Amino acid sequence: MNEEQSVAESPLVLQKLQENYADALLAHEETRDGVAVVVGKDDAYALLEYLKTEAELGYTYLVDVTAVDNSQLESELVKYDYARFMVVYHLYSYQGCCRLRVKVPVHERDLRVRSVTSLWRGANWLERETYDMFGIAFEGHPDLRRILMPDDFDGHPLRKDYPLRGRGERESFNFETQNV
Amino acid sequence: MHAELERATGEKMVLNFGPQHPATHGTLRIVLELDGESILKATPHLGYLHTGFEKLGEHLDYNQFIVVTDRMNYLSPLSNNFGYVLAVEQLLGIEVPKRCQYIRILMAELSRLADHLLWLGTAALDLGAFSVFLYSFREREKLYSIFEKTTGARLTTSYTRVGGVLRDLYAGFDEDVRQFITNFPKALRETHTLLTRNRIWMDRTKGVGPIASEDAINYGLTGPCLRATGITHDIRKAEPYSSYDEMTFEVPVGSNGDAYDRYLVRMEEMVQSCHIVQQALDNLPDGPVNVEDNKISLPKKSDAYGHIEGLIHHFKIIMDGHGVQPPVGEHYCATESPNGELGFYIVSDGSGTGYRIRIRPPSFLNFQALPHMLEGGMVSDTVAVLGSLNVIAGELDR
Numbered sequence: 001m002n003e004e005q006s007v008a009e010s011p012l013v014l015q016k017l018q019e020n021y022a023d024a025l026l027a028h029e030e031t032r033d034g035v036a037v038v039v040g041k042d043d044a045y046a047l048l049e050y051l052k053t054e055a056e057l058g059y060t061y062l063v064d065v066t067a068v069d070n071s072q073l074e075s076e077l078v079k080y081d082y083a084r085f086m087v088v089y090h091l092y093s094y095q096g097c098c099r100l101r102v103k104v105p106v107h108e109r110d111l112r113v114r115s116v117t118s119l120w121r122g123a124n125w126l127e128r129e130t131y132d133m134f135g136i137a138f139e140g141h142p143d144l145r146r147i148l149m150p151d152d153f154d155g156h157p158l159r160k161d162y163p164l165r166g167r168g169e170r171e172s173f174n175f176e177t178q179n180v
Numbered sequence: 181m182h183a184e185l186e187r188a189t190g191e192k193m194v195l196n197f198g199p200q201h202p203a204t205h206g207t208l209r210i211v212l213e214l215d216g217e218s219i220l221k222a223t224p225h226l227g228y229l230h231t232g233f234e235k236l237g238e239h240l241d242y243n244q245f246i247v248v249t250d251r252m253n254y255l256s257p258l259s260n261n262f263g264y265v266l267a268v269e270q271l272l273g274i275e276v277p278k279r280c281q282y283i284r285i286l287m288a289e290l291s292r293l294a295d296h297l298l299w300l301g302t303a304a305l306d307l308g309a310f311s312v313f314l315y316s317f318r319e320r321e322k323l324y325s326i327f328e329k330t331t332g333a334r335l336t337t338s339y340t341r342v343g344g345v346l347r348d349l350y351a352g353f354d355e356d357v358r359q360f361i362t363n364f365p366k367a368l369r370e371t372h373t374l375l376t377r378n379r380i381w382m383d384r385t386k387g388v389g390p391i392a393s394e395d396a397i398n399y400g401l402t403g404p405c406l407r408a409t410g411i412t413h414d415i416r417k418a419e420p421y422s423s424y425d426e427m428t429f430e431v432p433v434g435s436n437g438d439a440y441d442r443y444l445v446r447m448e449e450m451v452q453s454c455h456i457v458q459q460a461l462d463n464l465p466d467g468p469v470n471v472e473d474n475k476i477s478l479p480k481k482s483d484a485y486g487h488i489e490g491l492i493h494h495f496k497i498i499m500d501g502h503g504v505q506p507p508v509g510e511h512y513c514a515t516e517s518p519n520g521e522l523g524f525y526i527v528s529d530g531s532g533t534g535y536r537i538r539i540r541p542p543s544f545l546n547f548q549a550l551p552h553m554l555e556g557g558m559v560s561d562t563v564a565v566l567g568s569l570n571v572i573a574g575e576l577d578r
Contacts, residue, residue, distance in 0.1 A: 032270060033512045060397050063514070064523060064540040073529055075508060090512055090525070090540070094397070094411070097418045101512065122400030125548045133234075148227040148577055157235055164239050 011035055013057055013093075013100060021047050026080065026105070034099030038080070044087075044104045045114040051091060051100065052119055059100060062116070063090035065126035067106075067134045069160045080105035085136060087113055106136060115141040133158035191215060197562060199228050206573030210550070210562070217559050222551040229577040237537030242268050242342050242504045243497075245537065250336045252539065253575040255298050258291035258327070259517040261340040266421060267513035267524035268342045271506040274476065278465045280344050281423040286460045287330070287339060288515075289453040290357070293364075294323045295518035295570075296446045296453075303443070303567035304375065307384050312374050319360075319367045326356050342504045343477040344470030354461060361454045368450060375443070385439040389553035389565030392437060399552065400545040403520025404445045405569060409437035415516040426463070427456045439568035476504055503532045519543055519570055543569075543576040 013035055014028055024043030029036050039047050051059040068086045070076040076086070083105035091100045106113060115138035116123045127138040128147040135156040138144060146153060155162055198209035207228035213221040233248050240248065249260040262284050269276065276284075301316035324334045329350050331337040339346050375381045391401070393409040406413060414431040416424040432448035434441025470477035474493040483490025496502040508530040514523040520542030527536040546569050553565050 031509075031511070032273075036510075062400055063521065064512075064525065064538070066525065066538045066540075068527055068536045073527075073535060075529075088525070088538075090523070094413060099512065099514075120400065121395075121398050121552075122545055122548060125544065129544075146227075148230040150227070157232060160238075162235075164235060 011098070012096070013051070013059075013098070016054065016057060017047070020050065031101070034101065036101040036103065038103045038105065041104050041106060041113060044102070045116065048089065048091075048102060048116055049119055051102075057093060058095040059091040059093045061092040061094060062120040062122050062126075063092050063099070065089055065116070065123055065130055067130050067136055067158075069134060069158065071160050081107075084108040085111070085134060087130065087136060089116070111135060112137050112139050114139050115144075117141055132156070135159070192220065195559065199225075206571075206576075208547075208566070208571060208573055208576070210554075210566075212554075212559065212562065214559055219554050219557055219559055219562070222554040222562075224547060224550055226547070226573075227577055229573045231574075231578060233578040234537055234539060237534050239533065241500065241532045242506070242534065245534070246338050246340060246342075247336070250338055251574055252541065252578060253295070253517065253519065253522075253543070253572045254335060255572060256291040256295035256518050257335060257337045258287040258331075258339055259295070259515070260522065261337060262288045262422075263513070263515035263517060263522045264524055265340040265342050266515060267511060267526055268504070268506065270513050271509065271511040271526055271528055272342070272476070272504065273507075274343060274471055274473070276344055276471055277468050278423065279348075279467045280469045282460050282464050283345055283349060283469060284340065285422055285424065285427070286357070286457060286464075287327075289456045289460070290323055290326065292453045292518045293450055293457075294320050294327075296450050297323070299446060299518075299567075299570045300371065300443075303564075303570070304381075306563045306567045307381065309375065309378075309381065312371055315367055315370055315374075319364060322360050326353070326360065329353070329356070341470070341477060343473065344468075348469050354464075357457060357461060361457055364454060365451070368447065372447070376447075382440065384561075384564050385443060385568070387436070388439045388561045389557065389568060390436055390438040391549060391553055395552065396437060396549070399549040401520070401549055402542050402545065403516070403518070404442055404449065405437075405520065405546050405549075407432065408434035408441035408445045410435050415514055415521060419514070421513075421515060427459050429453075429455050439564050442568040501532050505530060505532050514540070517542060519572065519575070520546060539578055541575045541578060543571045543573075547571045547576055 017025060024039045024047055025037055026040060027038040051057055066088050070086055071084050085106040087104040087106055089102040113136060115127055125147060127141055130136055131138060131144055132146040132149050133156055193214045195212040195214055197212055199207040209225045211223045212219055236248055237245050246261055249264045250257040252260050297316040297320040301313040304312035327337060328334050331339040391409060393411050396406050396409045410433050412431050412433050417431055429452045432445050434445050478497055479490040479493045484494040506528040508528055510527040512523055512525045514521050522542055523540030525538035526534050529535040554562060
């Protein structure tokens, strides 16, 4: 009885996801900026596709794709089996005027996530940036190159083990052979 | 412009546009593959102005990062300041006093005017309309004088603080701004007479670089570029933040999603911004401009020098690791910046420094749609389309 009541009060998107993707959802919460859900890597693409195409939800606008390196955030690490990275998708529904955050834990031993470029063309550069900054490979991406850093750059700057002042890029940057 | 001929095929020519072309307004580079004068393929290359803002965010405390936000969209630093502190405040769960909200809206709308004016001047200049550039820069100069008097700087304003603003408005602010918004519509009319029905301007922009509304959503376009396609979406209306719910204004939309509509939308947005400024001035409440919480905003100078509590609070906020400390958690906050949705996604580990600060820049996603708008068009349209998008390299590359 109590459980039913709480389900009825939760936002439509959570109800829908709990109906259709109950097994895929690792966690969910209602936050001040909307709804946040955590899904397993294998179910992420199907869930995002569902969110985009389901007429009642209409999350047609992919706001952002990014990642967080949780290696120094113990509280997050323990929750998701010590997965180092969290790929974060922000979605927006024009019809419901509501936001949704979808988070996908990614282990360092298998840094591959299926690309959503086939759903949103806007994901192209966002995924490239995430690849560039964190080294997460998006499978099925049409053009997975670095975007902000030079092509021959070594390392992924937004990882927590990358030092703020770099690893001697200025000293070792070769202007003559640099192929931009 | 440096051009190189690809002689192997004899037909296709590769043209390198930028990164130091005057019409790129910064360091943008596009490699165009041409067949005669029509564009087969456009490939943007970016990163020339990459400064590592997000990495810096993990090493600066919450108030120090405001300085970095000035340098993102350097045409409207006040909007960036506003968007960022709003995200931190929502993470903290605090709300600033009404007067502060109104001051922030005033400054954000004035900076929208300044941003659109610079866009108007340079976009017209790129297409050869030199007088428009002079008119719009004349008006923009007046705004920059107001910014300088209010914040102490023309460009690196750093006006907001977590929990408030740097200082209250100066004594003659009301008069200066009222004078500006009284004279500004006349300047805007002058521009309309120069451009809106101008045969050359219409030929160069009408039907140039069009994008359909479904494609615009699919690419994640926001701001004037999205509204030009006919979608009535403005974050100030859809998710009113600060005190925007108390303001009456219209959201102008276009219909064709071409460069001309983007021009018209921006022109009308300037009129609407003037309305908002007028309302905010008329209803500007009295009261403090900072939250009265000594753990968040600095105490008055007289307290810091005259009382031990004031001194301790001042010391605690300024000292590394003692300042503003939001609870563990994460938050995404979007504001309607002049170019579109400017979002900050902040992950906090409970310390005085953000664990991860992600900036969702409008220019990055707007620029991504450029090949879609260019391909199939003429090479001379590149400048017109690029100008109409108002891509700011500082925000694009961060």
